[in-house]
Amino acid sequence: MTDEPDDVPQLDVPVGMFEDIEDLKAQLARLTALVKQLAGGEDGEPGGPPADEEETAGGQTAEDEEEWQYPPFILLLDPPQYDDELRALIEWVEGVLVPGYLAEPSAEARWCHLWFEHPVAVARLHACWLAWQELTDPATCGYTGPSVWHRDHLDPCLRELRASNGPFSGCTKGEHQVGHRLPGLVPSAWRQED
Template identity: 40%
Template sequence: MSVEIGLFADTGDDSAGAPEAVTAGPAEALQLVFGSAEEFLHEQLLPTYVRDVDDRSAKWCMEWYFHPEAVSRVEALWRAWEHLRLDGATGISIWWRDHADHHMRILLDPQGPFYNCDRTAHRDPEHLEPKLAPDGWFPDVRVQ
């Protein structure tokens, strides 16, 4: 029996122990469901992770791709989803608990990466401009 929950699929067969796609031979490459983090955001994440974004308790920027932290977090969510969707036993739960809930709480936080934006306008975030440490404090460990 196969059950689909969103784009996660539960084969219902836990007897094998490992997801079928993980045990595929080296010649068989795993196929991604989504071709990019943006496609994942539009097709899976935002349609299933629905919240009231009122700019007081939650914020989002319609031009989220101008925020490097947001891009990195959406990319992380997508890659984790693509990996965990293959686990028919607990993959969905792990993805929600450890990935979606964690990253979306930070992304939607009014003090998060979209703090300077509102629902209708993107405003470039202010970037920290730290000074470089004195020479020798952080030697390049790649050099021998």
């Protein structure tokens, strides 16, 4: 004889739902401990490690689980990491962006074939590429990610890069100028001349 009542309905529970609930419980426990720690509650003094820091969902320890690292922004990198990231960016720009999205350059829509020598272009295109990596993966963004990427990242990026006053404004077909956007003297708010 079982202890369950006879009128318990049989529910179809999706596979994996119990694991999701357990993960949520573990996250809630960690957040609760963190709030108590930050508030100086029973788990310790503020600034100390939480009591259950080593435990994570599924009974794994923090050392077993590799922490996700976001890719760094390219302008914050030093060689050789900068060079490696730039090579990967060049592959994406020349393999995806240029053939798929850039029409013939014109006075209204400029493009420089040596875009990687323009720091502003590298910065904008790298940011656009990072967003593309995240927003074209249905596992992280669903099916609307590509639309969001086009609207929020690609279109504004290309508008700024290809504008008549953008980083390629001094570059014309067959000619390339990198220094056309660099000011000769930048005034400083810290130093005033008498």
